[in-house]
Amino acid sequence: MLTLKNVNSFYGLSQILHDVSLTVGDGETVGLLGRNGAGKSTTLNTIMGLLQQRTGSINFNGIEMAGLKPSAILHTGVGLVPEDRGIFHNLTVLENLKIGYLAGKNIWSFDEYQKYVFGLFPRLKERLKNPGKKLSGGEQQMLSMARALGSKPKLLMIDEPMEGLSPEYVERIRQTLLAMKEHNVAILIVENNIKLALDICQRIYFIEKGVIRYEGSSREVRDNPGIRLRYLGVS
Amino acid sequence: MEAIIEFFGRLAEIPANTWITQVYLGLVNGSVLILLALGLTIIFGLMGIVNFAHGTFYMTGAYLGWLTLRLTGNFWIALIVAPILTGLLGAGIELTMLRRVYNKRESVYLGILITFGLSFLGPDVMRFFFGKTGLPYVTPALLDGTAFSIAATNFSRYRLFLIGSAFSLILLMWLLLKKTNLGLIIRAGISNSRMVEVLGIEIRNVWTATFGLGTALAALAGVLVGPIFAVQPTMGDMIIIQSFIVVIIGGLGSLIGAVISALIVGQVLTLFPLLPHLQQLADVVIYLLMAFVLLVRPRGLFGEEGVGE
Amino acid sequence: MSGSTALKQTPNPSSVKSLFAFAVGLIILFAWPLFAQYTPIFTSLATEIIIFSLFGIAYNMALGYTGLISLGHAAFFGFGGYFTGAMLKFFGLPVILSLMLALVASSILGVVFGFICLRKTGVYFTLVTLAISQMLYYVAQMWIGVTGGHEGMAGIPRLGLGQWVELTNNPKGQYWFVASVAGISVYMLWRMVNSSFGKVMQAVRENEERANTCGYNTKRVKYVAFIISGAFSGLAGSLYLISQEFFGIENIYWTMSGAVLIITLFGGTEVFLGPFVGALLFLLMKDSFSHYFEYWQILTGTLFVAVVLFLPEGILGSIVTFFSNRVLRRLPKKEA
Numbered sequence: 114m115l116t117l118k119n120v121n122s123f124y125g126l127s128q129i130l131h132d133v134s135l136t137v138g139d140g141e142t143v144g145l146l147g148r149n150g151a152g153k154s155t156t157l158n159t160i161m162g163l164l165q166q167r168t169g170s171i172n173f174n175g176i177e178m179a180g181l182k183p184s185a186i187l188h189t190g191v192g193l194v195p196e197d198r199g200i201f202h203n204l205t206v207l208e209n210l211k212i213g214y215l216a217g218k219n220i221w222s223f224d225e226y227q228k229y230v231f232g233l234f235p236r237l238k239e240r241l242k243n244p245g246k247k248l249s250g251g252e253q254q255m256l257s258m259a260r261a262l263g264s265k266p267k268l269l270m271i272d273e274p275m276e277g278l279s280p281e282y283v284e285r286i287r288q289t290l291l292a293m294k295e296h297n298v299a300i301l302i303v304e305n306n307i308k309l310a311l312d313i314c315q316r317i318y319f320i321e322k323g324v325i326r327y328e329g330s331s332r333e334v335r336d337n338p339g340i341r342l343r344y345l346g347v348s
Numbered sequence: 349m350e351a352i353i354e355f356f357g358r359l360a361e362i363p364a365n366t367w368i369t370q371v372y373l374g375l376v377n378g379s380v381l382i383l384l385a386l387g388l389t390i391i392f393g394l395m396g397i398v399n400f401a402h403g404t405f406y407m408t409g410a411y412l413g414w415l416t417l418r419l420t421g422n423f424w425i426a427l428i429v430a431p432i433l434t435g436l437l438g439a440g441i442e443l444t445m446l447r448r449v450y451n452k453r454e455s456v457y458l459g460i461l462i463t464f465g466l467s468f469l470g471p472d473v474m475r476f477f478f479g480k481t482g483l484p485y486v487t488p489a490l491l492d493g494t495a496f497s498i499a500a501t502n503f504s505r506y507r508l509f510l511i512g513s514a515f516s517l518i519l520l521m522w523l524l525l526k527k528t529n530l531g532l533i534i535r536a537g538i539s540n541s542r543m544v545e546v547l548g549i550e551i552r553n554v555w556t557a558t559f560g561l562g563t564a565l566a567a568l569a570g571v572l573v574g575p576i577f578a579v580q581p582t583m584g585d586m587i588i589i590q591s592f593i594v595v596i597i598g599g600l601g602s603l604i605g606a607v608i609s610a611l612i613v614g615q616v617l618t619l620f621p622l623l624p625h626l627q628q629l630a631d632v633v634i635y636l637l638m639a640f641v642l643l644v645r646p647r648g649l650f651g652e653e654g655v656g657e
Numbered sequence: 658m659s660g661s662t663a664l665k666q667t668p669n670p671s672s673v674k675s676l677f678a679f680a681v682g683l684i685i686l687f688a689w690p691l692f693a694q695y696t697p698i699f700t701s702l703a704t705e706i707i708i709f710s711l712f713g714i715a716y717n718m719a720l721g722y723t724g725l726i727s728l729g730h731a732a733f734f735g736f737g738g739y740f741t742g743a744m745l746k747f748f749g750l751p752v753i754l755s756l757m758l759a760l761v762a763s764s765i766l767g768v769v770f771g772f773i774c775l776r777k778t779g780v781y782f783t784l785v786t787l788a789i790s791q792m793l794y795y796v797a798q799m800w801i802g803v804t805g806g807h808e809g810m811a812g813i814p815r816l817g818l819g820q821w822v823e824l825t826n827n828p829k830g831q832y833w834f835v836a837s838v839a840g841i842s843v844y845m846l847w848r849m850v851n852s853s854f855g856k857v858m859q860a861v862r863e864n865e866e867r868a869n870t871c872g873y874n875t876k877r878v879k880y881v882a883f884i885i886s887g888a889f890s891g892l893a894g895s896l897y898l899i900s901q902e903f904f905g906i907e908n909i910y911w912t913m914s915g916a917v918l919i920i921t922l923f924g925g926t927e928v929f930l931g932p933f934v935g936a937l938l939f940l941l942m943k944d945s946f947s948h949y950f951e952y953w954q955i956l957t958g959t960l961f962v963a964v965v966l967f968l969p970e971g972i973l974g975s976i977v978t979f980f981s982n983r984v985l986r987r988l989p990k991k992e993a
């Protein structure tokens with residue numbers, strides 16, 4: 114479904130990603146793990162077309178995405194929940210959702226979308242009229258995910274969704290991710306909580322200094338604490 | 349102490365109708381500033397461009413209005429045609445020039461330079477085509493004369509019309525921003541334009557439209573002041589600085605801030621000259637006001653964190 | 658303001674070649690009045706070009722070297738002019754002393770001005786410099802007793818250079834006087850940008866955060882650069898007053914800040930002498946365009962926008978880049 118081949122990308126003059134190759138299959142959940150500054154977010158942002166300077170091939174369902182703008186990439190069926198969540202602070206929850214829905218307005222009705230989203234995140238329904246800046250971190254995360262679903266992506270990329278959240282929210286988001294797996298949405302997730310990652314993902318990539326160092330199934334990683342020690346510094 | 353008593357004594361001697369007149373004229377000033385500041389602040393909030401050419405578009409609107417009026421003899425046509433043409437000109441400039449610089453690291457800086465260059469050549473373009481002296485507008489017959497009087501203050505129809513137009517436009521802008529998808533995208537873009545793109549919306553077209561809209565508002569202000577002040581090549585130079593001050597006081601990128609601050613600045617400009625002994629400072633006072641606001645509230649009255657810093 | 662840091666300094670003067678170029682430049686500069694009448698740049702225009710070069714180079718200390726986009730430098734230029742005028746006219750001080758005092762006074766203005774404006778960053782900084790300098794414009798407008806308001810400041814005594822009166826009482830003499838003062842100032846500025854402080858300024862411009870983490874007090878650096886920039890801009894204003902024997906209020910209006918911005922950008926912010934080329938071009942265009950075509954701002958403005966869009970390094974900057982690339986290409990690569 115998604116195939117990266119020898120992708121290099123740059124911030125200004127400094128190269129961040131070096132020959133990154135990875136794949137995500139149909140409906141598969143894949144984890145991208147690595148230490149801080151390893152280039153995980155940069156990988157997701159590169160796929161989304163947010164870095165102009167990149168080389169190599171990014172193919173999604175047969176469409177070559179190198180050179181496409183982020184808005185065009187979204188319309189091929191890729192969604193991104195960024196690390197900073199990208200909430201529109203001065204817009205209400207409902208307005209945030211509306212923006213997310215605009216790209217999917219030919220696919221489903223706003224009512225259907227709301228129903229779907231509030232099924233996943235009932236909490237959002239209570240806060241519909243609140244401005245984005247008044248939401249807690251967990252609520253912002255849920256809103257950001259809900260918003261990304263507006264275009265019914267076939268692949269959802271999520272950057273550290275659990276970061277700094279309380280256990281209830283972590284559980285809520287985990288449930289959502291599992292539910293989306295059920296709906297056959299493919300997921301590429303950056304998640305440094307190894308237990309959670311192994312629980313959700315089928316396959317894991319480890320990235321270090323912009324280079325993919327390891328690829329394997331969750332089972333392999335689970336059975337091999339050495340790998341985790343090597344790339345994350347935890348066992 | 350005596351000086352203070354004397355100050356208030358002299359203040360009390362100012363007749364009521366003088367106050368009324370000045371408040372009313374301040375409202376006229378404020379209305380014009382609202383139209384300019386709204387465009388400036390939206391353009392800045394959305395694109396990060398400080399539009400130095402805004403005064404030039406204001407002047408362009410006034411001249412195109414004068415030309416239309418001259419050709420058709422109809423003020424109402426001028427009121428519609430000039431802003432549309434100026435808005436198209438603005439959109440064209442956005443498309444051909446400003447668009448080239450957004451992605452660069454120094455986009456704010458390049459935006460200032462380009463629009464500054466335009467503001468540098470604008471007045472001479474008008475001098476070239478229309479001559480150096482001011483051109484008078486004819487007040488449309490319908491709006492000629494006095495509407496009513498309060499305590500010897502005559503409220504001219506035209507000035508009331510100008511105030512009414514400005515406030516109708518605020519309402520229209522409010523509706524546009526709150527009730528339409530375009531408005532939704534503009535507001536979202538002011539908050540985080542990258543995220544708007546990530547959500548699949550081609551924001552560049554929105555930028556062009558917004559720049560056109562902002563310049564059209566400036567042009568409308570230019571046509572509206574035509575019958576009050578003569579239209580001349582330097583008319584944009586002064587008002588652009590006042591508009592910047594309005595936007596700084598209101599907070600860069602804030603719409604409500606622009607409106608409120610325009611009304612305050614409009615009043616200060618006309619009321620301050622009434623104060624005994626302090627008349628001399630009238631020109632300087634809005635700068636002092638700005639400095640004061642920035643000291644107390646570094647981002648202006650309604651500015652958001654991170655915008656323009 | 659992109660490109661490599663290597664270009665930002667004038668070549669090392671100790672090398673024989675640059676010393677030669679330097680000497681030739683100096684000779685041309687001082688000999689100009691002798692053959693000015695055979696060129697389009699008459700002595701009075703040349704004087705003006707030199708003054709605005711100094712203004713631009715001083716302005717570029719803030720813009721190009723430190724990354725501060727000020728639109729308030731008209732305040733310094735105007736203040737320097739009025740201050741010098743007052744010293745000459747009302748206190749009868751000698752010219753040299755007036756100029757020195759003007760430099761000091763402009764520095765003090767820079768201390769105050771910078772203190773207010775540098776509390777802001779980014780666009781706010783630019784707009785606040787603009788607003789504060791406009792405020793001084795209105796002060797100048799009100800203070801008719803000193804500035805003459807819209808009439809301008811007139812009646813400035815001829816160069817009071819004591820026994821040198823004879824020498825300086827003509828355009829050539831004025832030119833030499835202005836060129837000497839401006840030359841010394843430019844030399845001082847040049848020493849400054851090549852000092853260790855100059856390196857720090859550029860580090861701040863390139864990446865303020867990194868300079869901060871490297872242990873520099875970047876706020877202080879910007880403040881000092883702004884004060885120096887303002888002080889010499891003030892001196893340029895003083896020289897302008899002296900050479901014109903008159904000082905109009907438009908010299909403190911915001912369009913003067915715009916003019917120096919255009920001059921600096923024309924030449925290029927990354928080359929020390931860029932503003933000299935900018936001043937040459939700007940004033941030559943103003944002079945010759947307005948000869949044939951009254952509305953010279955149309956051409957100058959268009960050219961300016963074109964330079965911003967297509968030659969972001971400015972004219973001299975692009976030339977330097979072009980040649981240094983050619984030179985570099987001829988050299989073998991050092992690293993594999």
Ligand SMILES: Nc1ncnc2c1ncn2[C@@H]1O[C@H](COP(=O)(O)OP(=O)(O)O)[C@@H](O)[C@H]1O
Binds near residue numbers: 148149152155
């Ligand atoms: N906007 C940026 N400009 C320059 N360098 C950046 C930028 N964002 C990230 N980097 C650099 O890219 C590298 C990878 O960052 P990132 O992808 O955010 O890491 P991760 O998400 O794995 O923690 C880091 O060294 C970081 O310093």
Ligand SMILES: [Mg+2]
Binds near residue numbers: 155
């Ligand atoms: Mg990250």
